Amino acid sequence: MKTVVLLVDDEAPFVETMTKRLIKRDLTVISAYSGPEALTKLDQESHVDVVILDVKMPGMDGIDTLKEIKKTLPLVEVIMLTGHATIETGIEGMKLGAFDYLMKPCDIDMLLQKVQEARAKKDKHNEKIAQARIQEIALRHGV
Amino acid sequence: METQPYYRALMRNMMLIVILVSFAPLLLISALNEYRFENSYREKVIAHLMEVVQKHQQGITMFLNDKLAYVVNLANSVSYDQIKDETYLNHKLAILQKSYGGVFVDLGVVDDQGLQVAYAGAFKLEKADYGKTEWFKKAIHQNYYISDVFLGLRRQPHFIITVKQKHDGKDWILRATVDFEVFNALVESVHIGQTGSAFIINKEGEFQTKPRLDPKLSLEFQQKFISIRDFQDASKMNKPIEPDDIGMGTIDGKPFGDRGISVGNVNYAGRDFIYLITPLKDKEWILVYQQEDADAFSDLNQTRNLSIIILVIGGVSITVMAFLLSRKMVAHIKKADQGKEMMNEQVIEAGKLASVGELASGIAHEINNPIAIMVEEAGWIGDLLDEEDLVQCQNLEEFRRALSQIKTQGSRCKEITHKLLSFARKTDPRVREVLINDIIEEIVSISGQQAKYNNVKIVTHLDPDIPQVGASPSEMQQVLLNLINNAIDAIGSGGGNIEITSRRNGQYVTIDVADTGQGIPQAMMNRIFDPFFTTKPVGKGTGLGLSICYGIIKKMGGDITINSSVGMGSTFHIHLPAPKSENQNQQ
Numbered sequence: 001m002k003t004v005v006l007l008v009d010d011e012a013p014f015v016e017t018m019t020k021r022l023i024k025r026d027l028t029v030i031s032a033y034s035g036p037e038a039l040t041k042l043d044q045e046s047h048v049d050v051v052i053l054d055v056k057m058p059g060m061d062g063i064d065t066l067k068e069i070k071k072t073l074p075l076v077e078v079i080m081l082t083g084h085a086t087i088e089t090g091i092e093g094m095k096l097g098a099f100d101y102l103m104k105p106c107d108i109d110m111l112l113q114k115v116q117e118a119r120a121k122k123d124k125h126n127e128k129i130a131q132a133r134i135q136e137i138a139l140r141h142g143v
Numbered sequence: 144m145e146t147q148p149y150y151r152a153l154m155r156n157m158m159l160i161v162i163l164v165s166f167a168p169l170l171l172i173s174a175l176n177e178y179r180f181e182n183s184y185r186e187k188v189i190a191h192l193m194e195v196v197q198k199h200q201q202g203i204t205m206f207l208n209d210k211l212a213y214v215v216n217l218a219n220s221v222s223y224d225q226i227k228d229e230t231y232l233n234h235k236l237a238i239l240q241k242s243y244g245g246v247f248v249d250l251g252v253v254d255d256q257g258l259q260v261a262y263a264g265a266f267k268l269e270k271a272d273y274g275k276t277e278w279f280k281k282a283i284h285q286n287y288y289i290s291d292v293f294l295g296l297r298r299q300p301h302f303i304i305t306v307k308q309k310h311d312g313k314d315w316i317l318r319a320t321v322d323f324e325v326f327n328a329l330v331e332s333v334h335i336g337q338t339g340s341a342f343i344i345n346k347e348g349e350f351q352t353k354p355r356l357d358p359k360l361s362l363e364f365q366q367k368f369i370s371i372r373d374f375q376d377a378s379k380m381n382k383p384i385e386p387d388d389i390g391m392g393t394i395d396g397k398p399f400g401d402r403g404i405s406v407g408n409v410n411y412a413g414r415d416f417i418y419l420i421t422p423l424k425d426k427e428w429i430l431v432y433q434q435e436d437a438d439a440f441s442d443l444n445q446t447r448n449l450s451i452i453i454l455v456i457g458g459v460s461i462t463v464m465a466f467l468l469s470r471k472m473v474a475h476i477k478k479a480d481q482g483k484e485m486m487n488e489q490v491i492e493a494g495k496l497a498s499v500g501e502l503a504s505g506i507a508h509e510i511n512n513p514i515a516i517m518v519e520e521a522g523w524i525g526d527l528l529d530e531e532d533l534v535q536c537q538n539l540e541e542f543r544r545a546l547s548q549i550k551t552q553g554s555r556c557k558e559i560t561h562k563l564l565s566f567a568r569k570t571d572p573r574v575r576e577v578l579i580n581d582i583i584e585e586i587v588s589i590s591g592q593q594a595k596y597n598n599v600k601i602v603t604h605l606d607p608d609i610p611q612v613g614a615s616p617s618e619m620q621q622v623l624l625n626l627i628n629n630a631i632d633a634i635g636s637g638g639g640n641i642e643i644t645s646r647r648n649g650q651y652v653t654i655d656v657a658d659t660g661q662g663i664p665q666a667m668m669n670r671i672f673d674p675f676f677t678t679k680p681v682g683k684g685t686g687l688g689l690s691i692c693y694g695i696i697k698k699m700g701g702d703i704t705i706n707s708s709v710g711m712g713s714t715f716h717i718h719l720p721a722p723k724s725e726n727q728n729q730q
Binding site for chain 1: 511561
């Protein structure tokens with residue numbers, strides 16, 4: 001099963017090229033050009049595994065978008081892309097539940113690796129939840 | 144350097160103002176006091192002298208009148224026949240001498256021809272012929288006559304009192320000689336101070352008494368003085384003596400005035416004299432009192448000298464104080480000015496750094512996105528190249544090289560923008576107690592590889608006893624890393640040493656980073672901490688490293704200084720303030 005990635009950045013050329021490159025690396029990529037658009041897309045495509053989110057965007061920025069995502073879909077992992085990596089933004093992102101952050105321009109292989117790790121984490125979470133469900137159901141049945 | 148004259152002028156002005164303000168009232172008061180005091184004192188002295196002179200004038204007049212009265216009495220009380228008898232005359236002389244001491248020397252009776260018919264006295268002048276003498280010529284025409292002092296037949300100074308009487312239609316004269324010494328003593332007793340003396344002169348300017356002091360000077364002067372007075376005309380005595388009369392000074396003599404005394408000043412032989420002149424004996428004689436000005440007003444002069452000395456000492460001390468005070472003030476002002484200037488420079492520097500920082504972060508953000516896109520596009524082409532079957536394409540390797548070059552240059556751009564951003568942003572500025580030695584060791588180990596690659600040896604001399612300092616570790620790392628990188632670049636390919644020393648330096652902990660590199664030319668010293676100032680070849684440095692270091696160290700309250708000589712190498716000194724509590728612990 002292919003990893004589904006939502007790529008969010010206000011820079012259209014960046015999104016387009018990145019999308020092509022990620023698709024080429026066997027990912028399913030959905031692209032969005034702003035925070036609100038990303039949230040709408042997430043609503044429509046509930047099977048998104050990882051969101052790659054640019055921090056610096058006009059209007060609703062990466063941090064706000066991250067907060068919204070975590071509110072509605074806590075299981076979706078988010079990788080932050082920043083123009084410059086400051087410890088502060090990094091730490092803030094992590095506190096809000098981002099999986100990791102990367103500096104722009106980033107190496108495609110590095111990004112890919114992070115995406116896979118995020119996917120793995122999400123899968124693990126899902127598995128745990130599934131197991132918990134099974135147990136719950138089993139227990140309920142048992143009762 | 145050009146401010147030096149400004150401070151000199153400032154100091155001079157301050158000094159002048161202080162001196163002027165202090166001196167003006169001092170001088171005014173002194174001058175006023177001096178003027179008032181001198182005037183009143185002079186008046187007093189002159190009044191006193193006038194008193195003395197007047198008393199003596201009266202005394203002398205009384206003396207003369209007294210003696211005359213006795214002689215007149217004698218002449219009236221006896222007949223010519225009685226008095227002709229020398230025994231009787233001797234008897235009368237004895238009575239006179241008994242009641243008047245040695246005043247009367249002798250007595251004589253002279254007939255109308257000037258022949259002395261009777262004589263009583265010590266000089267054996269019986270039958271002396273006075274017919275041709277001056278005094279006889281005058282005495283024979285007057286009832287009473289007092290002569291000037293003359294030597295006479297006996298060759299001794301004396302003067303005589305004569306009284307004319309009639310007997311048998313013929314005049315005869317009773318002549319009494321008054322002792323010069325007794326009379327002289329009367330006048331000589333007037334002496335005040337060192338030079339004050341009195342004497343009497345007659346119309347011809349001949350002394351009637353012996354001047355007490357310096358008779359030569361007095362004589363010489365008196366002759367000149369008297370020569371301009373017409374004593375023949377007694378009425379002229381009441382005229383003031385004109386300055387020109389003397390020809391050698393002034394004598395602002397008033398007429399004899401209320402008390403019959405004329406006061407004047409005369410400059411003679413370079414000395415000022417005060418003169419009091421009063422007529423005697425129906426203006427035939429003049430009583431002269433002379434005293435040197437300096438002597439008469441010696442108290443005044445002493446007071447004046449004292450006040451001049453005080454004034455001079457005061458003036459000198461005011462001047463010295465003014466000098467010292469203004470020098471101190473100007474030094475203070477200079478120091479304050481320098482402080483202000485330095486402050487201004489720092490403010491400008493800080494402002495410059497801040498604006499550059501803002502600019503840099505803006506640019507970095509804006510540039511990062513296009514660079515990211517470029518790098519991604521290049522990556523995409525790389526991806527596509529992998530996909531295509533381009534084995535037969537001759538330029539495949541060139542494509543790959545070009546793409547990797549784009550990637551490399553993209554990451555170089557990234558590095559530059561990241562440096563720019565770190566210049567602007569605050570990398571974990573939280574200050575805590577850090578061990579500088581640990582940070583140095585950490586950074587040295589990080590830079591070690593790069594140093595070895597450049598044939599540079601890093602040696603550390605760390606003082607284990609230096610106290611902890613309050614600093615942000617990440618900022619300190621950045622500072623040290625920048626300095627070491629610069630040092631490595633300065634050493635270049637030839638290889639060399641970097642010595643890092645930590646030591647305690649009074650209130651500061653000092654870190655020295657010394658290299659054996661090319662050194663910094665003096666001309667660049669001032670600009671070395673300016674943002675974007677770099678001597679490295681294009682693409683090697685951003686020119687931000689040292690200005691970041693400068694900003695960090697200044698923010699911590701420390702300082703960064705350089706010693707450098709071209710060809711020998713440079714040493715950067717970082718001075719960090721040691722915390723106060725640490726100082727106390729150490730003590």
